Amino acid sequence: MKLIDKIKNKIGRFLLHKGISKNKNGRSLPSFEQLLDIGIVYNANEKNNEEKINLFANYLRGQGKKVFMLGYVDAKILPPSKKFHITSEYFWKEKLTKFNLPDAVKIGRFLETPFDLLMNIYYEDELPLQAISVYSRAKYRIGAKIPNALVYNDTVIDTSTNKDLQNLASQMVHYLKVVSR
Known part of the structure; x- marks a missing residue:
């Protein structure tokens, strides 16, 4: 990363x-069964x-949830291979x-x-991704254990050395199902 980008990230x-709102106490852990609308970043x-x-x-x-996805592309322009869909969008450096x-x-x-x-x-410890979590109007936020993750999430999941996204996602669902019983 260039020095100018490091400075921009530091200021950002x-x-x-x-x-960031200091009051996370009002947020309660949702039950997986009660979830209707889920956003994925x-x-x-x-x-x-x-x-x-x-x-x-x-x-x-398939579990009856409405899912909307937002993907971050680290590029100045959106590559032609990325297509918007009714349930998914992208954002990139231009945004x-x-x-x-x-x-x-x-x-x-x-x-x-x-x-x-x-x-x-x-x-990834990517500022644009973490900022989406902060700016979101979501009632509850869950993410991976990365540096400063609790600043941006209500709950973090530690997957140890297994950094596979499918594993992280399934651990999140497992956590929500087990804890909300």
Whole structure:
């Protein structure tokens, strides 16, 4: 990462932390069975990851959940291989502010949707992905154990050395099913 990008990220992270609500006490852990609307945020740079996320989203839909996905592509323009769908969108560098934070106006309906659950299914310490979690109107947020994860999530899942996205997603569902009994 270039020095200028590091400085932008540092300022962006400072601004993001400044805007984070300190009151997470009002958020209660949802029961998996009661979840209706689920948002999934993921890193869409690798086709393999995207396929895993799509399979997981289809599993959730099979469980009767409405799922909407938002993928981040670390590129100046959206590659032609990435196609918008009624239940999925992308954001890329063009949709970020000068401090690498998502521009809410350019992101679209994802940030305005009050999801019952926001699943942050990624392991990268990427400011744009983490900012989506903060900006989201989701009632509850869950993500992987990465640096500062509890700042952006209500619950974090530690998958130890297994950094497979399918494993992370299934561990999230397992956690929600077991804890809410």
